[in-house]
Amino acid sequence: MPRRRKNEANEHLIRVGNRVISLEGYLTKKPRNEDPVPEGNRQVEQVVASHSQPDGFKTERDSESPSSAKPPTGDPQYFATRQALPLWAHQEAIRRLLRQNDVVVLVGETGSGKSTQVPQFLYQEKWCQRRRVNLKVAGSTQEASVGGMIAITQPRRVAATTLAHRVSREAGTPLSGGEGNSTSKGSPTKGLVGYSVRFDHRVPSGTRLKYLTEGMLLQELLRDPHLRQYSAIIVDEIHERSVDVDLLSGFLKQIISGDKAGRGGIPLKVIIMSATANVNTIKAFFSDGASEPKDSVAFLQVEGRQFPVDIAHTPKPVPDIQESLLKTIFKLHTEESLSDKHGRKDILAFLTGQEEIESAQRLIEEHASTLDPKLPKVKVFPLFGQLSMEAQHDAFQPIKGGFTRKIVLATNIAETSVTVPGVRYVIDCGKSKVKQFRPRLGMESLLAMPISKSSAIQRAGRAGREGPGKCFRLYTEETYETLETMDLPEILRTDVLSAVLTMKARGIDDVLDFPLMDRPEIESVENALVQLHILGAIADDGSITDMGRKMVSFPVAPRYARVLLAAADAKYDCLLEVIDIISCVTSGEDIFLQLRSEEAREEVKEARGELFRREGDLLTYLTTMQRYTAENSDRLRWCKERKINIRNMKRALNIRKQLRGLCVRQGMMEQPDEDPQPFVPVSPEKASIILKCFLRGFTLKSAILAPDRSYVTSQGKHVVAIHPSSVLHGQKKEAIMFLEHVFTVKNYAKKVSAIQAAWIPEALGQGE
């Protein structure tokens, strides 16, 4: 039983289980006058530093007084809130900048209102009107309309839909209808604002402002390379630097620096919005080499609405993060009030992953039970992506019972994706897990790495959303200074296979020449080209094949698209089954919830048993989808009994519906019968065909059992182990195929199937 020894000589000693931890010396901040740099809010420092602009950029910071700004249009009930936003005072400056420039970079910190207000400031501008133009197409002239809409891109679906709802309410033209899966392109109601994300499109007639995900605009680019329906593209949250936003930036740069003939001479305005002040790479990218003079890229910075956050570093490097975390939490908890005039004063700690979070939770709960009963209670909420929706939701709810402090232990999900209310203290362990692709090994690694300064500032900022806050970094100031300024953009961390095919399909012949803010190593691009050639997506001369074009039309990674096309081939003829499997594997981390205890495993053993197939994970997914869709009474209960992730399963069903629709439209299959269909298990013969079909996309993602009973991969000849999440874990088959290959504590193959060794050369010999 953990117990705090109150009468021990050292009051700061606490005992948790068999660990003794000293609180002494912790969080005792250095006196101010010893600090070479005041320990104030680093975000402010960062902002001030970036005010000095390099030559060649027009900088517009100070602007008109609020009184000169136009009165708001739209619903009067939102006027006061909108006028109070920091951005409001800059609206004339923003309009003027866009009249004078085609590209504007706008830095606005969290809470400035840029995502909601900038589009509303601009859509009534003259340059934003739709116009009829004459286009020269293949020698002849044809009339077309250009412009009229503004697109606002977001990295996440929820951001796009919630912003659209918010802005449509402000504009007084609410997006009607229920939430959910309306896939209809338009709606009879007229409205100013619409949105478009996968599985959910709401674009009323008359839409001028369209919020969409970055991936969705890339899809539109495939049909409309000149983005003719838009007068402007607003790229929001560019600092997150997803692969999609990097590709999008490249295409936008080509459009704005091209001859504009495809738009009838009408320029496309581009507004780049970032929450991070460090935008030199982005500004340089859009100004460098443009046909317009350099000063056509304008820059504006707007202050955020953020309370000051006091930042403390540890005086010495901490040997044990868990120990240090525990000390910090309980020091805070016992010394700081539960709330003040700004509201609750809860704690948010950033840790690296689920395992670290769960062990920290145990330690905190053990220690909390030994506290003086007169002290406030604590309640711990874990927060990471694989948690169920309800469990995630708990972390956002105000706590029940006034005498309790909320402690949220989160991964970097809380850095960008979600906001936890009530947080005034942030504890930052200084690390996060990062997935990195190793092109030479053809595999990924997932390891905890030091975060960037930008990330550390972002984490600290989470303490100042509702009132003045404090951030405790569990690392020294010297360590902070050694951190990289920015995170490595995703395009330098992932397999560029998909990105290269995206470029090829959009007419980029020389992908090495495509403008990118950060270029992947040539080796990565070459590796991707070789892999695409093996898949039959590009020809010997590097041009995209018909196969490649068909692959791009599916919203799945190229290898999966290749498997879908193979499945439609009469030789395999298993498209419905393959769609079911791909829907499951691309719906999220895993549709099977992980079971921690032996009891929990025993509990679902029987219910899950009917799903498991000896051929491996892919056939198990197929059985699961088939049984799930055959279930007609209570699918929710069905999932709960088998401990299946309902969110991922619903998502899988959406993907299945979308893929089925696409395949029918492309003439790859007949309209399938409606669910529910009676469950019929696939025969072992059919199972072999399905696996051979997958091998067309994953030929080199295979391994053969060596004489020493280890699996040796076809590509690179590495030893690989079957991941514990696989139904084949611990089993020895003559050969395996896997969809993922990740190094964590060792080389793991995930989503594994048993195959015959002879199938591998067979699949290799079938290249188109």
Place this chain on the structure above:
DNA sequence: GAGCACTGC
């Protein structure tokens, strides 16, 4: 015996 976070007509 183990799982950072997103996303696609």
